[in-house]
Amino acid sequence: MILEVAILYIKKGEELLFEKDFEIAGQHISSINGYVGHSLRKCIEQENKYILLVDWGKIEDHTIGFRESEQYLEWKKLLHHYYDPFPVVEHFETILENKKQ
Structure with missing residues (x-):
């Protein structure tokens, strides 16, 4: 699995x-x-981050x-x-994961 991460600064x-x-875009x-x-x-x-x-x-x-879909065009229009x-968008893969049960 890949994790996409974007830090968003909103006007x-x-x-x-x-x-x-964003709820609609989801x-x-x-x-x-x-x-x-x-x-x-x-x-x-920071309230706009x-x-x-x-x-x-x-x-x-x-x-x-x-990114090549019609849904992305709608996402872009909304957001x-x-x-x-x-924002800069980066992708990460899991190397180690540890969660409390």
């Missing part, structure tokens, strides 16, 4: 609108083959399956105008 004062539109990303799940987390120290975590089966599910600056 100040637009955080609540972004969160509302329907588009979750319909893609290879999508496993996602979470959006808001920074406590978020982190997006998306689990994919393989990197191509994101870079090709999602891209909120970012300042535009």
Whole structure:
């Protein structure tokens, strides 16, 4: 499994609108083959900073399956105008995982 990570800086004062539109956008990303799940987390120290975590089966599910889809065009329409600056998106693979039972 691959973890997509993006740190999102939202234009100040637009955080609540972004969160509302993100709920809608989540329907588009979750319909893609290879999508496993996602979470959006808001920074406590900086109110306009978020982190997006998306689990994919393989990197191509994101870079090709999602980014070349109609769903991505809808995602862009809903969300891209909120970012300042535009986020850097990176992908990670798990080397070690330890969770408390």
